[in-house]
Amino acid sequence: GRGWRGRGLREGHAGGGVARGPSPGSQGQPPPPVQPHYPPAPAGPSWVCRAVLGEGHQRTVRKVAWSPCGTYLASASFDATTCIWKKQPDGFECVTTLEGHENEVKSVAWAPSGNLLATCSRDKSVWVWEVDEEEEYECVSVLNSHTQDVKHVVWHPNQELLASASYDDTVKLYHEEEDDWVCCATLEGHESTVWSVAFDGSGERLASCSDDKTVRIWRRYKPGNEEGVACSGTDPTWKCVCNLSGFHTRTIYDVAWCHLTGALATACGDDAIRVFEESSPAAPQQPTFSLAAHVARAHSQDVNCVAWNPKEPGLLASCSDDGEIAFWKYQRPEVC
Amino acid sequence: KVTGVGVGVGVNASHPLTLEELNVVEQVRVKVNDAESTVAVEFTPTIPHCSMATLIGLSIKVKLIRSLPERFKVDVHITPGTHASEHAVNKQLADKERVAAALENSHLLEVVNQCLSARS
Numbered sequence: 465g466r467g468w469r470g471r472g473l474r475e476g477h478a479g480g481g482v483a484r485g486p487s488p489g490s491q492g493q494p495p496p497p498v499q500p501h502y503p504p505a506p507a508g509p510s511w512v513c514r515a516v517l518g519e520g521h522q523r524t525v526r527k528v529a530w531s532p533c534g535t536y537l538a539s540a541s542f543d544a545t546t547c548i549w550k551k552q553p554d555g556f557e558c559v560t561t562l563e564g565h566e567n568e569v570k571s572v573a574w575a576p577s578g579n580l581l582a583t584c585s586r587d588k589s590v591w592v593w594e595v596d597e598e599e600e601y602e603c604v605s606v607l608n609s610h611t612q613d614v615k616h617v618v619w620h621p622n623q624e625l626l627a628s629a630s631y632d633d634t635v636k637l638y639h640e641e642e643d644d645w646v647c648c649a650t651l652e653g654h655e656s657t658v659w660s661v662a663f664d665g666s667g668e669r670l671a672s673c674s675d676d677k678t679v680r681i682w683r684r685y686k687p688g689n690e691e692g693v694a695c696s697g698t699d700p701t702w703k704c705v706c707n708l709s710g711f712h713t714r715t716i717y718d719v720a721w722c723h724l725t726g727a728l729a730t731a732c733g734d735d736a737i738r739v740f741e742e743s744s745p746a747a748p749q750q751p752t753f754s755l756a757a758h759v760a761r762a763h764s765q766d767v768n769c770v771a772w773n774p775k776e777p778g779l780l781a782s783c784s785d786d787g788e789i790a791f792w793k794y795q796r797p798e799v800c
Numbered sequence: 801k802v803t804g805v806g807v808g809v810g811v812n813a814s815h816p817l818t819l820e821e822l823n824v825v826e827q828v829r830v831k832v833n834d835a836e837s838t839v840a841v842e843f844t845p846t847i848p849h850c851s852m853a854t855l856i857g858l859s860i861k862v863k864l865i866r867s868l869p870e871r872f873k874v875d876v877h878i879t880p881g882t883h884a885s886e887h888a889v890n891k892q893l894a895d896k897e898r899v900a901a902a903l904e905n906s907h908l909l910e911v912v913n914q915c916l917s918a919r920s
Contacts, residue, residue, distance in 0.1 A: 613898070631895070675894065
């Protein structure tokens with residue numbers, strides 16, 4: 465169901481929840497199978513802006529990422545720097561600024577260990593940074609595998625494996641091999657810019673979304689796999705096992721894979737949010753995903769980002785060019 | 801130098817000319833779908849230089865975004881078959897992040913504004 469929505473003020477983008485009725489179904493689309501649920505105006509939790517960090521960047525802040533421990537926030541900016549902020553009792557303090565990229569930093573991500581950070585940029589490179597207990601950051605690798613602007617980086621949920629998405633239409637994977645970071649796989653197939661990638665909870669699959677209006681699901685095949693998929697040396701091969709096409713009418717800017725429930729959410733330039741669920745029984749070689757929910761006018765402009773709450777199943781946040789952040793309560797429909 | 805757009809386009813800074821006066825565009829076709837809030841613009845650049853085509857496309861895009869209600873999606877591309885680098889140019893124009901970053905450059909913004917201004 466579609467829960468309450470924070471009616472943001474343009475300046476603050478946080479606010480009290482307001483219950484909202486269903487949007488008209490978009491033309492040609494089947495109505496979402498989820499029965500809408502209209503809660504009363506919430507007496508419960510609402511979102512309040514606690515801090516505005518205005519001193520760190522000179523240009524657009526493109527991405528933010530919380531450290532796994534929750535103490536640090538990294539912010540990636542068009543000013544070519546990445547700021548690291550530390551949570552204090554009375555606010556946030558910038559503890560360091562990572563420099564080195566030649567132009568706009570597009571994304572930043574923390575590894576689950578909390579010791580590694582990755583950034584990527586229009587300068588086509590991906591940087592890996594190591595942080596020690598004294599909060600000292602050091603660049604340990606500059607990866608120049610992509611041939612164009614890199615849009616997004618994300619870490620594997622439990623291994624030191626990094627994925628990146630690029631304007632060169634590919635996804636690349638990197639790991640450390642003999643003290644050096646290398647590109648160990650390139651996923652080709654998308655026909656235009658790949659805007660984002662997300663691992664599933666197991667880390668055996670990856671979802672990518674693109675300007676080509678498709679979401680692709682990739683599966684990892686290790687050397688010696690019983691399906692007979694060829695691998696080169698000791699590196700696993702990633703194969704595309706599912707292509708979700710025909711659902712989105714414009715560029716897909718973000719994809720988020722819930723590690724609690726397996727639901728896949730997308731943020732699209734047609735103002736809609738969609739949630740896909742894998743049909744069971746699961747056929748690993750050829751999984752099928754079906755559209756479980758479609759909110760046609762989730763925002764009044766492009767949806768840029770979606771994120772699942774890591775602790776509360778079904779709680780989804782989204783943000784848009786319209787300046788709002790919205791919160792959604794999703795429930796897997798009975799028949800899917 | 802800004803994202804994929806050459807700044808040296810031969811515009812004489814002290815006597816700025818509009819796109820029409822420069823004769824850099826042959827034909828502009830516009831398709832509006834009000835119900836779906838989309839505007840698609842096709843333009844034919846007369847100059848084969850890639851930077852010029854990008855600048856023209858960017859100027860058209862900026863003009864429309866400034867003039868239309870926020871709900872409109874604006875797509876600007878080169879008339880198919882009329883430019884050697886049309887794929888590369890179209891791809892840049894379609895990338896809103898690249899366009900936004902480029903327009904944060906005050907020099908480029910100045911050039912775009914000059915392209916769009918009427919001669920007094």
